[in-house]
Amino acid sequence: MREEELVSLVRKVQSRQTEFQTVELKATEKDFPKKIYDTLSSFSNQDEGGTIIFGLSEQDNYKAVGVYNVESAQKKAMEACNQMEPPVRAVFTNTEIDGKIVLAAEIPPVEYWSRPVFYKGMGRLKGSYVRVGDADEPMSEYEVYSYEAFRRQIHDELRATQGCSLDLCDKEKLSEYLNAVKRERPKVARLSDEEILKMMGVIRDGELTLAGTMIFALFPQTWFPQLCITAVAIPGTMMGEKDADGARFLDNKRITGSIPEMLEEAVDFVRKNMRTKTIVDGNGQRADKDEYPIVAVREAILNALVHRDYSVLTENTPISIEMYRDRMEIVSKGGLYGGGSVKDLGKGRPETRNPVIANILELMKVTENRYSGIPTILKEFEDANLPKPEFNDHRTVFKVVFRNGTAMETDKIDRTDLHRAVVQFCITPRTREEITEFVGKSRYFTMSAYVQPLLDQGRLRMTMPDKPKSPKQTYVAVH
DSSP, X not given: OOHHHHHHHHXXXXXXXXXXXXXXXXXXXXXXXXXXXXXXXXXXXXXXXXXXXXXXETTTTTEEOOOSOHHHHHHHHHHHHHTEESOOOOEEEEEEETTEEEEEEEEOOOOGGGOOOEETTTHHHHSBEEEETTEEEEOOHHHHHHHXXXXXXXXXXXXBOTTOOGGGBOHXXXXXXXXXXXXXXXXXXXXXXXXXXXXXXXXXXXXXBHHHXXXXXXXXXXXXXXXXXXXXXOSSSSTTOOOTTSOSOSEEEEEXXXXXHHHHHHHHHHHHHSOEEEEEOTTSOEEEEESSOHHHHHHHHHHHHHHSOOSTTTTTOOEEEEEOSSEEEEEEESOOGGGOOGGXXXXXXXXXXXXXXXXXXXXXXXXXXXXXXXXXXXXXXXXXXXXXXXXXXXXXXXXXXXXXXXXXXXXXXXXSSXXXXXXXXXXXOEXXXXXXXXXXXXXXXHIIIIIHHHHHTTSEEESSTTOTTOTTOEEEEOO
């Protein structure tokens, strides 16, 4: 960086009185810091890299305190860089600020396949760090392994499942798959069924691979109890919120079975628990609109099942589906594979963590395997006029967030006539708690002053009239 850029960066730090995700401060007016390898590691291991500024004191109100000796400090920083594996190639800049010399070391990011950069004196497992906010934290064993797996092209889906043989498979499903392989891959059709299954990654050493188990075994959770989906519908907007009767979940289910079976059952769970809005056009024609586009829901769940991490270190973590009042979250273990960026999702052909699973499901017509999932999700939400889906890569997990537009729609409702506003609010079926929150009064007052009169007038109706006191009861506008 140029000297003027360093001055600008220092002034930014001083103005905000904090370090950053990409900026670390070291007070070196007396001597060089005892260790910087943790920061060298964490900056090298993040896509943005980072800058270490020597000569600013966090403890002394972020003022410039200077470097004891610029030449010595730069030499010791270079020595520390050479103690990293692979070695770090820092770029140095120094300038004068408030009469003191400040030294900056720009730490470039390394390519994904060379990570993690670690301190050789502690080894790969203990000497690898990750930047979290303005702190350097040791990488977890799983984070280190995820880089190792990519670099060494370890495919955990191909590890043999001890004790799971072809005798414990769904014979009909396996036969359909073999026929599909012979039809779609004619060059292997002349091989025996066993040879085909070996070649396609379904069996290994006489036992099903993890991929084969998760797709063809009669009950995969016999061997992998937590490779399933946990699905919950929550009455509020935060985990732990309860409805009026004290229930934390409106629905709660553990979804098991093969990947295709879990996919369909999970989609059914979402379909069952999402609300439906009734739309009336200018001609008085009614049409129902789902809270979330079901095609997008299926793609997101399928992506979680196909692209999650199936390593030994993650096999005790289920995929989770959490349906809140204002959103749905689908969370799976394993961040983006191969160093891809969230902003690039749907724009290219990223590395595939589990190509065998993807290939089997393609032949079984469960997925297209053409990298069309993300574009489909985005288009479905755009067509439904809903907020853009959020894709979040959180170090060791990947989260998809679908928002139903509740907040956006509520803000547009005219509250001049609150009875009329409640009817408009209930175009989408609403719970007692949602209506109470919308009105902004006590639950008793809301139900007696607004909901009951609107029911009596026929402007609202119960969705479960035979169970008026049910905790799952919702109220919808009558047109």
